[in-house]
Amino acid sequence: IKGLDNKPQKIAIHRVINKKFTLLDELASKKQIILLNEIPESIQIIADSYQLEIILHILLTNAIKFTPSKGKVIVSAVQANDFTEINIID
Numbered sequence: 897i898k899g900l901d902n903k904p905q906k907i908a909i910h911r912v913i914n915k916k917f918t919l920l921d922e923l924a925s926k927k928q929i930i931l932l933n934e935i936p937e938s939i940q941i942i943a944d945s946y947q948l949e950i951i952l953h954i955l956l957t958n959a960i961k962f963t964p965s966k967g968k969v970i971v972s973a974v975q976a977n978d979f980t981e982i983n984i985i986d
Contacts (some may be wrong), residue, residue, distance in 0.1 A: 902944050909982065910935045912945075912970050916952050920960060927965045934972040941980045959986040 910933060917924075917931045924931050941948075959969045963986040971986045 902947070904944055905940050906940050907943055908937065909939055909941050909973060909980070910937045912948065912952065913979065916949070916956055919953075920956055923957070924960050924969070927960065927963065927967075929960055929963050930968045932968060932970045934970055935982075936973070939942055939973050939975060939980060955984050959984050962986060963970070 913935055917933060928986065947984045956969065956971075963969055967986065972983045972984075972985070974983070975980045
């Protein structure tokens with residue numbers, strides 16, 4: 897995010913998603929949306945934790961907002977070489 901110091905560190909992404917799900921559980925519950933974290937606990941990424949949390953919060957909030965009632969929001973990840981692809985499916 898422009899204007900912020902980038903402080904990369906090793907992050908257990910599964911744990912970050914669980915934290916975000918806890919914060920967004922009330923919003924999802926109002927629409928009876930199931931939140932599923934399918935990221936293996938072993939996956940770690942190098943990122944700025946503050947920037948990552950902001951981005952994930954926006955993406956997950958939008959996923960909940962645009963998912964029909966009684967739907968699902970699924971977060972998964974795939975690692976290949978030095979990259980990790982995080983998928984948010986709604």
